[in-house]
Amino acid sequence: MKQKSKASRQPSHGIVTPLLTVDPVLFTYDEKMLKVLLVRRSSEPEKGKWGLPGGIVDIDIDRDIESTARRKLVEKTSVEPPYLEQLQTIGSRARDPRGWSVTVCYTALIAHQACAGHVDTVSDVRWVELEAAETMRLAFDHREIIAIARERLRQRALYSISSGYALAEEFTLAELQHLHELLIGKSIQKRSFRRRIEQADLLIDTGKKRQEGGRPAALYRMKPESMTHRFVRNLDAS
Amino acid sequence: MKQKSKASRQPSHGIVTPLLTVDPVLFTYDEKMLKVLLVRRSSEPEKGKWGLPGGIVDIDIDRDIESTARRKLVEKTSVEPPYLEQLQTIGSRARDPRGWSVTVCYTALIAHQACAGHVDTVSDVRWVELEAAETMRLAFDHREIIAIARERLRQRALYSISSGYALAEEFTLAELQHLHELLIGKSIQKRSFRRRIEQADLLIDTGKKRQEGGRPAALYRMKPESMTHRFVRNLDAS
DNA sequence: CCAATAGTGTCTATCAGACATTATCTA
DNA sequence: TAGATAATGTCTGATAGACACTATTGG
Numbered sequence: 001m002k003q004k005s006k007a008s009r010q011p012s013h014g015i016v017t018p019l020l021t022v023d024p025v026l027f028t029y030d031e032k033m034l035k036v037l038l039v040r041r042s043s044e045p046e047k048g049k050w051g052l053p054g055g056i057v058d059i060d061i062d063r064d065i066e067s068t069a070r071r072k073l074v075e076k077t078s079v080e081p082p083y084l085e086q087l088q089t090i091g092s093r094a095r096d097p098r099g100w101s102v103t104v105c106y107t108a109l110i111a112h113q114a115c116a117g118h119v120d121t122v123s124d125v126r127w128v129e130l131e132a133a134e135t136m137r138l139a140f141d142h143r144e145i146i147a148i149a150r151e152r153l154r155q156r157a158l159y160s161i162s163s164g165y166a167l168a169e170e171f172t173l174a175e176l177q178h179l180h181e182l183l184i185g186k187s188i189q190k191r192s193f194r195r196r197i198e199q200a201d202l203l204i205d206t207g208k209k210r211q212e213g214g215r216p217a218a219l220y221r222m223k224p225e226s227m228t229h230r231f232v233r234n235l236d237a238s
Numbered sequence: 239m240k241q242k243s244k245a246s247r248q249p250s251h252g253i254v255t256p257l258l259t260v261d262p263v264l265f266t267y268d269e270k271m272l273k274v275l276l277v278r279r280s281s282e283p284e285k286g287k288w289g290l291p292g293g294i295v296d297i298d299i300d301r302d303i304e305s306t307a308r309r310k311l312v313e314k315t316s317v318e319p320p321y322l323e324q325l326q327t328i329g330s331r332a333r334d335p336r337g338w339s340v341t342v343c344y345t346a347l348i349a350h351q352a353c354a355g356h357v358d359t360v361s362d363v364r365w366v367e368l369e370a371a372e373t374m375r376l377a378f379d380h381r382e383i384i385a386i387a388r389e390r391l392r393q394r395a396l397y398s399i400s401s402g403y404a405l406a407e408e409f410t411l412a413e414l415q416h417l418h419e420l421l422i423g424k425s426i427q428k429r430s431f432r433r434r435i436e437q438a439d440l441l442i443d444t445g446k447k448r449q450e451g452g453r454p455a456a457l458y459r460m461k462p463e464s465m466t467h468r469f470v471r472n473l474d475a476s
Numbered sequence: 477c478c479a480a481t482a483g484t485g486t487c488t489a490t491c492a493g494a495c496a497t498t499a500t501c502t503a
Numbered sequence: 504t505a506g507a508t509a510a511t512g513t514c515t516g517a518t519a520g521a522c523a524c525t526a527t528t529g530g
């Protein structure tokens with residue numbers, strides 16, 4: 001028998017519902033690596049372990065589920081990410097020691113610089129290299145959630161450049177291409193990559209240049225359409 | 239009404255959580271039309287209105303969320319669909335008059351014959367032509383959910399043949415093609431359609447033939463790979 | 477000049493679109 | 504035979520892959 005003392009906080013529908021949380025997986029591109037934001041849990045269960053920057057849906061504060069995701073990300077990074085997309089909902093009796101629980105997962109992207117200042121000043125929030133995170137022992141099923149998010153990003157990279165929201169506001173084509181190469185785990189022909197972006201007219205040329213060692217590279221910015229555009233033909237996955 | 243002392247089944251976390259439901263959108267192909275399964279609600283709220291064959295996650299019965307979706311579909315059709323995929327989770331303060339609620343939506347496909355017997359015998363479960371369902375006044379936000387599911391199916395049809403699970407176990411290429419034409423809203427070149435299926439080796443030729451008016455057509459069956467296979471190049475959407 | 481990085485020219489291979497042609501059945 | 508539907512032959516066009524080439528900077 002479970003405790004009855006909490007019954008007074010039961011909502012009016014009077015049905016026993018699972019714990020509901022949101023778990024965003026926030027990625028960025030920094031030092032030529034993919035990184036994921038992890039948070040050290042300050043309370044039970046799994047206290048002390050690292051996990052995703054998620055939390056419980058608060059029906060008094062949050063208008064909808066995406067609001068919860070945004071709220072949690074702002075709490076940990078102090079900024080809203082320019083890219084936030086629902087990933088998958090995982091819910092079962094077994095995934096949380098407290099009992100039946102459900103988590104609505106999101107994939108989010110942000111420029112590293114956009115939240116570096118805040119993240120660097122706190123010790124319980126950290127950017128972790130993706131490969132490392134994928135082998136860490138994380139809270140609950142968070143390692144599995146990261147793997148799902150990573151796979152989704154990989155698929156996306158084959159037919160979209162939306163992952164560019166993990167870069168700084170202004171970036172070079174070489175940076176965007178390298179990010180895609182990391183995501184799909186394979187080198188891409190420079191010609192193919194640039195051609196498709198140019199033909200779909202997905203980037204804004206800022207006119208500025210950045211130089212590091214050789215010929216200066218043009219700096220681009222994402223067009224809003226690049227968030228949703230899908231190429232008809234994928235890059236080669238194999 | 240079950241009066242099974244709900245409070246005693248209160249989970250130990252003691253946090254107020256939203257109502258959690260599952261709403262599968264079950265599609266089929268029948269009489270050369272896309273149809274969707276609707277159910278007449280027998281209880282409040284929205285009693286009497288038609289809606290999706292969903293229901294509340296029962297943490298005593300269901301192991302995980304997908305189990306709830308399967309359970310609800312079996313209750314309404316008496317069979318498990320061969321295709322069931324999570325679609326999207328919608329949750330907000332406003333979508334249900336009872337207050338903050340969350341629904342995990344699924345897209346499901348089944349052969350019309352597989353559940354025709356059961357559906358035909360009950361008056362509160364009905365196959366409704368998709369176009370009609372999209373203009374009906376349904377319970378809650380179910381019309382919107384159907385639109386989302388329909389759009390996902392449309393996208394899928396451009397790079398996958400998984401929608402074939404809406405057909406009978408054995409089907410002709412003409413049937414599969416027509417289903418795709420309905421989904422993407424445009425006629426497809428027969429040559430293109432057959433070529434890509436043959437090259438990807440996604441169907442099993444049963445060796446049987448079916449005839450209706452002209453040369454007999456070969457009957458095929460889905461290969462398991464056809465559930466997940468993605469063509470590198472999409473069909474033309476425009 | 478060289479080294480390094482950015483960006484282009486251009487050929488090939490693949491595969492969807494278009495549409496004509498052939499094949500196999502009934503009446 | 505004609506009519507209907509299934510299945511194939513074959514040409515064109517679009518675009519990704521491959522890779523060599525040119526361009527622009529610093530030293």
